Amino acid sequence: MAALFSRRPERRLKSITSISDREFGDIKVTRAHTSRLAIKIEPNGAVEATIPRYATLISLRALIDKNRAKLRRNLKNLPQIKHYSESEIKQIRRKAHEFLPARVDFLARRHGFRYAKVSLRNQKTRWGSCSSKNNLSLNIALVLLRPELIDYVILHELAHTKHKNHSADFWRCLENVLPNYKNLRRELKKHTTFLK
Ligand SMILES: [Zn+2]
Secondary structure: OHHHHHOOOOOOOOEEEEEEEOOOEEEEEEEEOOOOOEEEEOOOOOEEEEEEOOOOHHHHHHHHHHOHHHHHHHHHOOOOOOOOOHHHHHHHHHHHHHHHHHHHHHHHHHHOOOOOOEEEEOOOOOOEEEOOOOOEEEEHHHHHOOHHHHHHHHHHHHHOOOOOOOOHHHHHHHHHHOOOHHHHHHHHOOOOOOOO
8 A cells, every 4th residue: 555655656648649520520639647628729720639638538529519619610710821822832942942941050050059951841730840860850831930930940949959858958958049939939839830
């Protein structure tokens, strides 16, 4: 018995699953160390949920049903996702190639980060990533954002060359080079990565 009570809490890893809803389609469900169920709408219109680790999916479905009208209304009020023609995407890609690698190089030199190479993609769900070999990958849609947001994404990925996670050390490293990163991070969430 004593052993049972003295057992240290395990580090809780997030686990992700999904449910299918007749109206909202596939809903990504993240189980996390939280005490309540939460539903949110991503800028691209995807409905996502975060639920306590041991909550049932039935309770989530009940919550969705209860909030169905409100969710429907919020989805309708989402800013329209602009659709780009093929030639517009070509232009965006060209602009991205002209601007982003040079900006990465500039910011890396200025703040003392080392990376291997930069590749540019038309990614659907993320602004950027950093591989274990410190290869950065950036979304070409970045060039549609204001410069401070572009720098936020680049510095975020450069900070990953030193910390391969989102630990407190990572955020401290980012804050050192970009003191207002929190506001920029919040603002970035309002933009969609989706270019199509
Ligand atoms: Zn990150």
